[in-house]
Amino acid sequence: MTFQPVVPLSGYAGWLFLERTADQQRATFNESPSITRLTDTFRERIGDIRTAEDLVKDRELLEVALGAFGLDDDINNTFFIKKILEEGSIGTDALANKLSDSRYADFSEAFGFGDFDIPRTALSFFADEIIDRYEAKQFEQAVGEQDNDMRLALNLGPALNDVLDGTSTNNGQWYSMMGNEPLRSMFETALGFSSSFAAIDIDQQLEQFQARAEATFGTDQLSDLASPENQEKMIRLFMLRSEISDSSATSGASIALSLLQQI
Structure with a gap:
């Protein structure tokens, strides 16, 4: 049986509780039999995997590999995943680089099947690297089953670290953020954009994201938003604005609006 994270409150108060207890809850979650069975198997067998075809043929390994990048729903799309991995992430024509969701490029780059003669699966630390990501993502999903915010x-x-590691230019980092659906969702809410914002021209979106970041954080450099202080402010804005948009909790929204005006 998998340990279910405890999230007794919603909104920013709930986040503060989760933040305080996350390390202990993660440790307990990671010891769940359903998690350890897969991570032990991955650690034991991934070093023998040398091709994308080898990986997609092993469902248990593929489950951990995809889960580490939040791509769990692609577990049955083996032809697509094989192509993503085989084409790598370096070439501009690689399929992963043509997709709007930047997680596929991160996934392909991490395994290196299409980029190097010897894939990264041969590295001694590779199993632990992917398992750490997998455990973190599975904990996120378990929390999300109770509260997606x-x-x-x-x-x-x-997610910000992945974006910053993937490209060096500020505009490139913003575009990568915009291509990461969960990360983009948080930025849109925290910065106060409406649901129709994604429909406008992509370059205009970039300009507005940067302008709103400058007004809110005093910088339009995405790398600056990765600081602990700015991440905490981003989360607070996100939680409060999300609460305000929840029309079913009028009194809570009133409190959230009051707090938001103080930021």
Whole structure:
């Protein structure tokens, strides 16, 4: 039986509770039999995997590999995943680089099947690297089953790190953020954009994201938003604005609006 994370409150108060207890809850969650069975198997067998075809043929390994990047729903799309992995992430024509969701490029880059003669699965630390990501993502998902806002907040730091590691230019980092659906969702809410914002021209979206970040955080550099202080402010804004948009909790929204005006 998998340990279910405890999230007794919603909104920013719930986040503060989760933040205080996350390390202990993660440790307990990671010891769940359903998690350890897969992670032990991954650690034991991934070093023998040398091709994308080898990986997609082993469902248990593929489950951990995809789960580490939040791509669990692609477990049955083996032809698509094989192509993503085989084409790598370096070439501009690689399928992973043509997709709007930047998680596929991160996934392909992490395994290196299409980028190097010897894939990264041969590295001694590779299993632990992917398992750490897998455990974190599965914990996020378990939290999200109770409160999806909490899941998005937990995802902020790791997702920002992936974006910043993937490209060096500020505009490129913003575009990558915009292509990461969970991360983008958090930014849109925290910065006060409406649901129709995604329909406008992509370059205009970039300009507005940067302008709103400058007004809110005093910088339009995405790398600056990765600081602990700015991440905490981002999460607070996200939680409060999300609560305000919840029309079913009028009194809670009133309190959230009052707090938001103080930021």
